[in-house]
Amino acid sequence: AKDPMRVLVTGAAGQIGYALVPMIARGVMLGADQPVILHMLDIPPAAEALNGVKMELVDAAFPLLKGVVATTDVVEACTGVNVAVMVGGFPRKEGMERKDVMSKNVSIYKAQASALEAHAAPNCKVLVVANPANTNALILKEFAPSIPEKNVTCLTRLDHNRALGQISERLGVQVSDVKNVIIWGNHSSTQYPDVNHATVKTSTGEKPVRELVADDEWLNGEFITTVQQRGAAIIKARKLSSALSAASSACDHIRDWVLGTPEGTFVSMGVYSDGSYGVPSGLIYSFPVTCSGGEWKIVQGLPIDEFSRKKLDATAQELSEEKSLAYSCLE
Ligand code: NAX
Numbered sequence: 001a002k003d004p005m006r007v008l009v010t011g012a013a014g015q016i017g018y019a020l021v022p023m024i025a026r027g028v029m030l031g032a033d034q035p036v037i038l039h040m041l042d043i044p045p046a047a048e049a050l051n052g053v054k055m056e057l058v059d060a061a062f063p064l065l066k067g068v069v070a071t072t073d074v075v076e077a078c079t080g081v082n083v084a085v086m087v088g089g090f091p092r093k094e095g096m097e098r099k100d101v102m103s104k105n106v107s108i109y110k111a112q113a114s115a116l117e118a119h120a121a122p123n124c125k126v127l128v129v130a131n132p133a134n135t136n137a138l139i140l141k142e143f144a145p146s147i148p149e150k151n152v153t154c155l156t157r158l159d160h161n162r163a164l165g166q167i168s169e170r171l172g173v174q175v176s177d178v179k180n181v182i183i184w185g186n187h188s189s190t191q192y193p194d195v196n197h198a199t200v201k202t203s204t205g206e207k208p209v210r211e212l213v214a215d216d217e218w219l220n221g222e223f224i225t226t227v228q229q230r231g232a233a234i235i236k237a238r239k240l241s242s243a244l245s246a247a248s249s250a251c252d253h254i255r256d257w258v259l260g261t262p263e264g265t266f267v268s269m270g271v272y273s274d275g276s277y278g279v280p281s282g283l284i285y286s287f288p289v290t291c292s293g294g295e296w297k298i299v300q301g302l303p304i305d306e307f308s309r310k311k312l313d314a315t316a317q318e319l320s321e322e323k324s325l326a327y328s329c330l331e
Contacts, residue, residue, distance in 0.1 A: 004035040004066040006121065008081040010112065011088025011130065012040030012070070013050040015240060019247035020085065021053060025062040029251040030083075031259060037067035041077035042088065074112060078119040083258075085250055086112065086140070089130030102132070102322075103329040109136045110330075113143035120147075125294075127253055128154040129246065133187045134270050134284040135322040141272060141284070150295065153257070154270030156191065156286035158242065158249035159183040162230045163193040166223055167200070167209055177201040178209070182288040183227075183268040184277075184308075185315025186322070191286065192311035193227040195219055197302055220307065260292045266299045267291075277304060277312060283319045 007024050011017050021038055023029060030036060038057065042050045054070040071077050078084070090104035109128075116124060124147065128137035137154040141147070160183045168175035178200050184192040198209040213219055226233075234242045256267055266288040275281040276298045288299040304312065 002034055004037045005030055005083065006037045006039055006081045008039040008041065008077055008084040008120075010041045010077070010084075010086050013042040013046035013053060014087060015243040016087050016129065016246045016250075017042075018053060019244045020087065020250060021057060022060065022062075023247055023251050025057060025060070025065040027064050028248075029254050031255070032064075035064050035066045037069070038065065039069045039071075039077050039079075039081055041071060041074065044072050047072050074115040075119055078112070078115040080119070080121050081116075081124055082121045083254055084116055084120060084124055084126045085254070086126065086128045086136070087130055087250075089136065092131075099325060099329065102135070102325050105130070105132065105136055106139050106326050106329040109139040110143045113140040113147075116140070117144035117146050123148070124151060125254065125257060126152045127250060128152070128270075129250055131187070132322055134286075134319055135326050137270060137284040138272075138323060139326055149272045152272065152284070153253070153296070154187060154284055154286075155246070155250055155253055156183045156187050156268045156270050157253040158246050159187060159191055159193065159227060159230075159286075160268040161245065161249050161252065163195070163198075163223075163227045166226055167195065167198065167213070170218075170223075171200060171209075171212055173200055173202075179265050180288070181209075181268075182266070182302075183286045184312050185286055186319050187270065187286065188315075188318065189228045190315040190318045191228055192308065192315055193224055194308055194311075195223070196305065196308065197288075257291050257296060258294055261290045265290070269296055271296060271298070274298070276300065277302075278309075279312065279316050280320060283316065283323060285316065285319060 050070050092101045133154040141152040163181040164178045167178045181198045182194040195209045199206040269289045270284050270286045273279045273281050273283045273285045289296040
C-alpha cells in the first residue's frame with residue numbers, strides 16, 4: 001500500500017473548501033489508490049465551522065482518509081505537506097479599493113509562503129486558487145525562494161473547463177470528446193480563451209473546433225466573453241460564487257500535474273513564465289501545458305495569429321500592472 005500524502009487546503013471552512021475536501025478524501029485528486037491526510041487551515045473566526053467540517057469528514061468514513069488536521073495555526077497546517085491548495089484569502093468587499101484588497105492578500109501570501117518554505121515536505125506542489133490567483137501565486141513564489149519556481153502554480157483549469165463546456169454545449173457533443181482549448185494569461189476577465197488548436201473527436205477522426213462550429217463571429221466574440229464572464233453569471237444565478245466547479249477543477253489541475261496528461265492532450269495552468277510566446281518572464285501566466293513524471297512543460301510552437309497576439313499581450317499587461325501594485329504594497 002502507498003504511504004499517505006499530506007494535502008493542505010487553506011480556507012477550508014469556506015464554500016470551495018467544503019466542496020473540495022470530500023473530493024480529495026475520495027481520491028478524486030490523487031487517485032483511488034492513494035491514501036491522504038488532510039490538513040485544513042482557516043482563521044480563528046472560522047475555527048468552529050472548520051471543526052464542523054472535520055466532524056463531517058469523520059462521519060463520511062472515507063476509506064482513503066488516514067487523518068485530518070484542522071487548525072488555525074499556519075505552521076501546524078503546513079508541516080510535512082506534499083500538496084498545498086491555497087483557497088484562503090481576503091475577498092473584495094463592496095466599496096474596497098483594489099489596492100487595499102491586494103495589500104491584504106500580499107500579506108497573507110507572504111506569511112504563508114514562509115510557513116510552506118520552512119515546514120512543507122521537499123518538492124511540495126502548490127496550487128493557488130484564491131484571487132487574485134496569479135499574483136497571489138507570484139507573491140508566494142517570491143517569498144518561498146527555496147521552493148522550486150516550477151512547483152508554484154495557479155488555477156485557470158476552471159476557465160479551461162468552462163471553455164470545453166461551452167464548445168460541447170454549442171456542438172451538442174460530449175465534453176470528453178473536446179480537447180486542447182487554451183486559457184492564456186490572467187484568471188480575470190482579460191483572460192483569453194483560445195480555440196485555435198482545439199479539436200473534437202468524431203466518428204471520422206479529430207476535427208478542428210473552428211471547422212465544426214463554422215462561426216468565427218461567435219468564436220471570436222460571444223464564446224470568449226461567456227467564458228470570461230462565467231464567474232459573474234454563476235454569482236448572479238446562485239447568489240454565491242462558483243464552488244463545486246472550482247473544487248473539481250482544482251482536483252483536475254493537481255491530478256494531471258501529478259499523474260500526467262493523456263498523450264496528445266494539453267491543459268491550462270498558471271505557471272511561472274519563461275518568456276515562451278513572447279510573454280514577459282517573471283509573471284505567473286496561464287499557458288497550455290502537458291504534464292509527465294510530476295512536471296509540467298509549456299506546449300511550444302503553436303502558431304499565434306494577430307487576433308490572439310493582441311489578447312495574449314493585453315492579459316500580460318494586466319498581470320504586469322497587478323505585479324507592480326502587489327510590489328507597491330510591500331514597500
Ligand atoms: P469563502 O469566502 O467561502 O472562503 C474563503 C475562506 O478562506 C474563508 O473560510 C476564510 O475564513 C478563509 N481565510 C481567509 N483568510 C485566510 C487566511 N489568511 N488563511 C486561511 N484561511 C483564510 O470563499 P470561496 O468561495 O471558497 O472562494 C475562495 C477563493 O477562491 C476566493 O478568493 C475566490 O475569489 C477564489 N476563486 C478562484 C477561482 C479560480 O478559478 N482561480 C474560482 C472560484 C473562486 O472565485
